[in-house]
Amino acid sequence: MAGKNFLSRVVTPFFVVLKHVVNQPVTHKYPYERLKGFDRTRGRIVLDIERCIGCGACGWICPDSAIQMKFVEGSKVTHPAIDFLKCSFCGLCVEICPREALKMTNVVELAEDEYRELVYTPEKLSIEPNLKDILPMMKYELEPVITPRKMGYSRRRIEK
Amino acid sequence: MLEWINEFISRNLVTLIKILGFPGLIFILVFIIFAVWYQRKYLARLMLRMGPVHAGKVLGWLQLIADALKLLAKEIIVPRESMGKIFLLSAITLPVVPAAAIALIPFAKNYMILSVKGFTLPLFLAIMTLYPILIVLMGWSANNKFTIIGAFRSIYLDIAGEIPMILSAIGVMLWAGSYDLQEIIEAQKSIWFIVPQFLGFIVFLISYLAMIEKVPFDIPEAESELVFGYKTEYTGAVFLDTMLGDYVNLLAWALLMNTLYFGGYLGPSITGDPIIDGSIWTLVKLIIIITLTFTIIISYARLRIDQAVRLGWNYLIPLGVLNIVLTVFIKYILLGG
């Protein structure tokens, strides 16, 4: 048990705080650097229109009623349209899809000016998001690693 | 008319530079901008953050200017039930008091704004006692209970902190054998007073933290209880002014600590010019003292007002008296004056 006597109880905190001067910050410069995420990270959903058979299971399971089945020109069946203002990225629709037509990406940058732009039609949903367009100022992606240093936690840069 | 101005300037050039330039107005403003920026970046470092990075590209130096502009652009709200004139005037005069005290501090040998000899250390302490009065006026005139509680806590704290501070200053005066700030510094040529006056320094350090009202003695502000203490009702430019007062207060007390215990402007010669050398050493020591202060303010929890007052009266004052007794004993009996 450290710091039992009075003097060390007063002095130790000061030096413990001072030790943090040498470490690297945990925060990162977001628009310039971005966390890469993991394979399972749940982000924006992408639809493979060719594989979708329009069964509607995704709309049935969605707990937030964010998925509606919409007709698409040139297709005989309905396809899911997702309202990303309601979506909570739980991934149940991806899991239930019998044809694996839905998949999740790591992209979570979905901010738009207007509500209606967040309602993704099946056509819009089938376009893969491109980080270069969404975050043009991004220079690095950060990979989370634990560095051996004792005082702080930092992430490794991956050149883009 | 123009000739008169020309003559006035050429005659009083050094005084004008002192008042408006280096130890005076511009220096204080620049130093405060630096101190706020430094506090942000340094504390961010200790808290595993980055601090401002975006504005100004290089280390976020422009962020402070942006914040100041934002505050200046805001509406100045005077609460309906407050005593409007006192409410505003007391806040506006707040930075003046510590700034006046800074005029007595020698930044280099024979380089201070107010070149008086003699009782400058008692005068400095006397000027700084006006500061709490303005705080009470601020809290009282805002007519809000948070501000009044904050103001009275501030008074309790200042009384508990000022007496030990004066006692530790008496120790320094006895050791140096002078009331004069410059002579106190000159007396430290062989050894800085932090060594022979270490007990006094501890007393001074704790009461210094109480006087600048930072953690562990930020009881008058006490964000988790009193929102912002006596500054709760201030907005916009007037709030900026109270912030200014805070930092000038910090600057004045830090300069006093430097003068009393860290040898003021003393240091090895760099350029050969005594004024430039002395100023450089003063600033370097000032930055070290501020770093120490900023580290302390995030290392400790806030004390309760009764604990802080008890600390002042029960421990610091006896320690201060003991320091005086020891000083007299060692200096005038053991060492023979």
Add this chain to the structure above:
Amino acid sequence: MKDMLPYRYHPFNEIVELEGGLFQVNMGPQHPISGQGRFIVITDGEIVYKIEMDIGYSHRGIEKILENRSFIQGIIPLERMVMLDTSNIVMGYVMAVEKLYGVEPPPRAQYIRTIIMEFNRIISHLYALGLFAESAGWNPAIFLWTTADREPVLDILEMITGARWSYSFFIPGGVRADLPNGVKERILTTLDYLENRVRVYEDAWIYNETFRMRTEGVGVLPRSKAIEWGAAGPNLRVSGVPYDTRKNEPYAAYGELDFKIVTHTAGDSYRRGWARVEEIKVSIDIIRQAIENMPEGRIRVALPPKPVEEEVLTRVESARGEINFYVYTEGRDRPYRVKISPASFRNFYVIEMLPTIQTIRFADVPPIIYSFDPWFLDADR
């Protein structure tokens, strides 16, 4: 006597003078320390006469929402009850559903659940420590350290479940995915790192003289009153009651793991903060054991088509204490009624009753309240 106070409801004024020289101080919902609720503190000068917790600012009707969702859909809104501690909350509901359907999840799923729940407890306690330090008047150093130290844990949780906040990972019958490759090494390094950091917290915070001065002997909750008023979680255990649902009524893999319960007899604010640091150590220990003893096998079993039971009651130990779920169903795939009894709600009652047994100073109100780790979202549901 104190309940007979002349008491008026003042929603907007910050401080209101009442009869008899008493003041009503409204701490919140816009006070810097309050959070999503309000503490109405009635003071006689510096001495606190009465504390009233005004909850309901974030009531979302989660119990009602659950009635309109099937069991698996209900998990997602339920997670919003305590965002810091989602998996512990969801565990109770998932357990209730498993009991309704009469299935037993495979042991590997139970171990994965245990790991995730303990990591959740760690990040929840870290956050609680930060808020406690903040309320005791720290500059936000401790708060930002704990926030920073939650990052590696959040990274692990993201790696396993795919999300940093609401995992939606436990489902009736097991978990949604197995542990990914390389996560074990990451967990072990993170645990070493966290142990290091816990030592830093002890040096800088628990053994800090100013913190001890501020909180020792403040807000003492004696054993008899803790039982009578129904305190929950670490707050109950530091009052000398060794009650932990993980031990007394083991669920998930807790029955097969060996761990100690953090108890103390002082029952003051200081020990409530200390207990959370100690519980982080215990959680680290539990995760190490769970990683070592992890069995192989399936991670999920299918549910039968219809529930076999009609009503169940489950209890789990969330970070803030025991949380009870009562689920009643009429043989459909969704509950007819869910009743949740959260821990924060009971802790709020304890905070309200504290001024009746001791003298509390106004400056001590924020540290006392935050030593109980209050979570308004939890109490509001």
